[in-house]
Amino acid sequence: MQKYYIKTFGCQMNVHDSEKIAGMLKSLEYEETNKKEQADIIVFNTCCIRDGVEQKIFGNIGDLKRLKKQNPNLIIAICGCLSQQNGRAEVIKQKFPFVSIVLGTHNLNELKNYIVKFKQTHKRIFDVWEKEKAIDENVEMFRTSNYNAWVNIMYGCNNFCTYCIVPYVRGRERSRKMEDVYSEVESLVNNGYKYITLLGQNVNSYGNDINDGKTTFANLLKLLTTIKGDFRIKFMTSHPKDLNDDVINVIATEPKICNTIHLPVQSGSTKILKLMNRNYSREQYLNLIKKIKQAIPDVYLSTDIIVGFPNETEEDFLYTYTLIKEVNYGGVFAFMYSKRTGTVAEKMENQIDEKIKNERVNKILKLSKSLIKQQNKEMCGKTFEGIIEKELENNKYLAVLHSGKNVIVESENSLPILSFQNIKITNNEASQLFGVINN
Ligand code: SAH
Ligand code: SF4
Ligand code: F3S
Numbered sequence: 001m002q003k004y005y006i007k008t009f010g011c012q013m014n015v016h017d018s019e020k021i022a023g024m025l026k027s028l029e030y031e032e033t034n035k036k037e038q039a040d041i042i043v044f045n046t047c048c049i050r051d052g053v054e055q056k057i058f059g060n061i062g063d064l065k066r067l068k069k070q071n072p073n074l075i076i077a078i079c080g081c082l083s084q085q086n087g088r089a090e091v092i093k094q095k096f097p098f099v100s101i102v103l104g105t106h107n108l109n110e111l112k113n114y115i116v117k118f119k120q121t122h123k124r125i126f127d128v129w130e131k132e133k134a135i136d137e138n139v140e141m142f143r144t145s146n147y148n149a150w151v152n153i154m155y156g157c158n159n160f161c162t163y164c165i166v167p168y169v170r171g172r173e174r175s176r177k178m179e180d181v182y183s184e185v186e187s188l189v190n191n192g193y194k195y196i197t198l199l200g201q202n203v204n205s206y207g208n209d210i211n212d213g214k215t216t217f218a219n220l221l222k223l224l225t226t227i228k229g230d231f232r233i234k235f236m237t238s239h240p241k242d243l244n245d246d247v248i249n250v251i252a253t254e255p256k257i258c259n260t261i262h263l264p265v266q267s268g269s270t271k272i273l274k275l276m277n278r279n280y281s282r283e284q285y286l287n288l289i290k291k292i293k294q295a296i297p298d299v300y301l302s303t304d305i306i307v308g309f310p311n312e313t314e315e316d317f318l319y320t321y322t323l324i325k326e327v328n329y330g331g332v333f334a335f336m337y338s339k340r341t342g343t344v345a346e347k348m349e350n351q352i353d354e355k356i357k358n359e360r361v362n363k364i365l366k367l368s369k370s371l372i373k374q375q376n377k378e379m380c381g382k383t384f385e386g387i388i389e390k391e392l393e394n395n396k397y398l399a400v401l402h403s404g405k406n407v408i409v410e411s412e413n414s415l416p417i418l419s420f421q422n423i424k425i426t427n428n429e430a431s432q433l434f435g436v437i438n439n
Contacts, residue, residue, distance in 0.1 A: 004030040005039035009057055010047025013199055014080055016150035017108060018045045023140030024112040036067060041075040046082035048165055050338035057082055061096050068098040075118060077101035079108055084169040086342060089128045104128035105170055109136055132156060132171030137180055147194040147418050153181050157201035162277045162344035163337060166201055175207050178220055189229040194387055194418055198235035204242035218246035225256045236262045240288055241279040252295040258402040259296050264304035268323030269316035272309050282319060289327050300403040302331030305364055308357030309337045310348035317360050324367055330375060330403055332368035334361050376433060379425045383438045386423050388415045399423055407433040
């Protein structure tokens with residue numbers, strides 16, 4: 001059997017798209033290999049969110065020349081956000097003559113046809129569609145986990161945050177129908193999946209494009225919790241401007257929905273938020289957090305931060321720093337601002353020095369580490385729900401809490417693998433949590 005190798009760059013959306021790529025390759029009778037040297041076809045599913053990511057991918061594509069020399073029949077396909085980006089397909093075409101196929105995000109499902117065609121004609125295929133097309137519900141996929149499933153609820157983004165390339169490479173918001181999401185989730189649950197993670201660039205605007213008064217994120221969540229079975233729902237990403245009371249209430253009241261919210265703030269300075277076109281102020285964000293914490297006292301909050309956005313002064317940065325401290329996030333993903341071609345921020349004056357960005361990002365990483373250390377200490381004595389992932393040795397199991405934290409659980413009774421359990425944290429040593437069952 002011929003073998004395929006897929007390398008994924010970027011976000012969860014891409015990780016899930018790669019499951020669709022794998023589905024297409026399986027249906028063409030390829031089997032997976034994790035060694036690219038053994039592959040007959042290599043697919044890079046790419047990202048262009050920051051320049052660093054882009055440069056790394058170009059480097060990785062360059063490295064494939066060696067493999068193509070060893071195996072002239074090797075097929076190399078490049079898809080995803082980088083190839084969708086204006087002009088990049090042409091760059092790949094010129095710079096890397098050994099690449100066989102390039103396609104964008106809007107025609108991902110065509111990959112299968114392109115491979116068949118390439119095998120017949122041996123002519124290089126470069127096809128990037130400018131516009132998004134209607135949602136295709138008949139996609140094959142090959143899921144990488146047997147208990148963790150990603151489910152797209154919408155595609156694209158309408159927000160045009162001034163730094164961000166995503167709306168340019170993923171098109172406008174398109175929501176799947178509630179009944180289509182429902183049947184996918186129901187079948188996943190029936191097949192033993194335990195975590196369903198709903199995916200969208202801004203899940204809180206789910207249904208806005210359908211605009212029938214019924215298709216909303218809160219209603220979707222409610223509907224999915226009516227599915228019978230032992231499973232939990234997660235979702236990402238939430239946009240602070242659209243996360244409303246209805247959604248907060250559903251999370252607070254439905255035990256099947258995990259109390260974890262990824263709520264990127266990006267900056268703690270109202271001035272910078274305005275320049276970013278985020279549509280909320282520092283005060284509005286903090287009020288929202290207050291509301292969430294009141295409704296969901298054990299909520300686990302995480303965020304994304306951009307430092308060094310144009311015009312960010314030391315004072316603006318301090319606003320971000322103090323906001324992170326005040327919210328006391330469980331997870332902080334901090335990035336240095338990276339100029340993206342075609343975005344509004346690209347043209348802004350007062351771009352910030354790389355050295356300053358670097359200092360600021362390090363300060364945030366340090367702060368985040370210290371917050372997490374303290375949070376882990378405070379977890380001792382408290383009980384959290386998690387899933388038993390595997391047995392480590394006699395009477396010891398690895399459990400993963402909904403927040404993603406690992407806990408080593410000691411239990412005299414044998415614990416079913418992939419069962420949800422309430423775990424009381426007893427100890428926290430060198431950032432490893434220990435616990436016992438407390439059902
Ligand atoms: N839709 C999500 C995630 C988008 S991309 C959201 O709205 O939050 C993930 C993260 O990458 C963003 O949250 C942002 O923090 C970061 N990011 C996006 N564009 C960037 C840029 N030009 N430079 C640095 N970080 C960026
Ligand atoms: Fe980018 Fe903003 Fe859309 Fe997120 S909401 S994908 S940061 S434009
Ligand atoms: Fe995701 Fe990167 Fe595209 S973050 S949406 S893969 S630009």
